[in-house]
Amino acid sequence: MSNGRGGGGQPGLIWLREEPGARRAAHSRAEIASVAVAIADEEGFDAVSMRRVAQALGAGTMTLYHYVRNKDELLTLMHDAVMGEVLVPEGELPEGWRAAMTSIALRSRASFQRHPWTLDRVSDTAAGPNGVRHFEQSLEAMESAGLPVEERLHVLSLVDEYVFGFTLRETIDFVPEEDGADFLWPAETLEFFQRELDTGAYPHINALFEDEEIGAGGDANEGVRRIVAMISRPERFEHGLAQLLDGVEAGMARPPGKRNGAGRRAPRKPAAAAATARASG
Amino acid sequence: MSNGRGGGGQPGLIWLREEPGARRAAHSRAEIASVAVAIADEEGFDAVSMRRVAQALGAGTMTLYHYVRNKDELLTLMHDAVMGEVLVPEGELPEGWRAAMTSIALRSRASFQRHPWTLDRVSDTAAGPNGVRHFEQSLEAMESAGLPVEERLHVLSLVDEYVFGFTLRETIDFVPEEDGADFLWPAETLEFFQRELDTGAYPHINALFEDEEIGAGGDANEGVRRIVAMISRPERFEHGLAQLLDGVEAGMARPPGKRNGAGRRAPRKPAAAAATARASG
């Protein structure tokens, strides 16, 4: 049962089905999403269960199933709620594609940091209305770049991907302590790292520790802290984004029209590796 | 019970505890990880349960708990197994930092595509031995760039983040059909998109459809397919990476030493947004 789409009943995709309660309703999808987001923010993503959300709403568990077909749809609702925060408010999008894209990127990052669980479980993340709005806004931002469609779509996706990747790695690997520039790595992780290094199998990492900026006078724990601190500097986000956009901009300046597939101007081409990636030909 | 690290018992981090079975053993962590990875590959990530893995090993469920403290540790094992595939084999790392980093990136992408579940559930992804090796290899790749430590670490992380973000978005949003250049989006998603567009609230997306490369003679479904096809072109990965590295390279050429925080040469600075991101600073 519960056929995907053919059966003649209502469609499976939540955005295509009207909200129940058009006539009488105690709750709404927006309210449910908001409550679920709050639970995820405060108690972690794993705390979001149908029972827990229902309880927070003051409703019976099964009542949720009249607003949502299953838990995946609740997650979709939650995700789209976050995408709503990603949108730059009307009229606040800067002029010039670079500034506009940067503004969108910074806002996205801030949203994902506010709701780190967004990146935790990331599959079943079908785009909803706010996702479409984000796409629209990115297109608007890219308008002044004067690029052909394909390149415009490429750059816009690139920024999304950069933001995603950066924020994801960041929320996983480095948890900045709240008080100042201190970083929280479990003592055991540090010990593991230290022990691994002591095997001597990592010459380049060990060389790092002899650098004047890292050395820390033989205190390896302190050295690790400094490395982690460098990698998790918040400015890295804007710096990397600027570099990415520099590269995009440089490519714009060179050939007039006609974009030309990948690796066009890679100075040394990694031929074998490229073949690997193009698996299906 | 099961205190994090202080209690005086064995340490909590799996990499610090010796494998059981130093004297007698029926299985090994490597075998368990491999079996679990196979299950995830073939039956999806959700199929990986303690019972299922034990069954595949021909062991009792609880036996697993002598190799692993809990399911999170099993996931850690699986993740590190994938990180093993990310490593470029000894001696195959190309010369020159650009080619070397590109090679690592392509290999990473291939690994993540082989095991898409890696990106599915991405929290509880503590770095293991192969993660450290990957770090070592990235440092090796960056050696010839002649950058100061911090910038070297920055670029190396940047590539990781790009690969992560790109591959993640790709495996989520666009599922390339196996036969040729066809793309699989649920019909309902297309319908939702269409209906959303019909509201007229998306002028820039609608303008896309009037482009000569997208238009498709009024067939909006076909238009969407063409847009999705453009965004999910596999060459985009190398193209974007090349652009990112172009930006990095351009920055290397300009000032001699002394990197200088973020947004150094952004032509138009998004001041308000930058303040948002630097929340605690």
Next chain:
DNA sequence: CGTCGTTGTGGTACAGCGTACTACAACATT
């Protein structure tokens, strides 16, 4: 060789999960 301690194995049991099924209450319409 028998005994003991250690270590690997795994059955049982429990709390919690998503959700199918079902009954029922509340209201709009006739």
Next chain:
DNA sequence: AATGTTGTAGTACGCTGTACCACAACGACG
């Protein structure tokens, strides 16, 4: 007032991770 529709939920089932416990297999030692 009767009927149909729609929103609300209780109960129950199969699944999950895993705490607890019993036990088997082996190395070392008397």
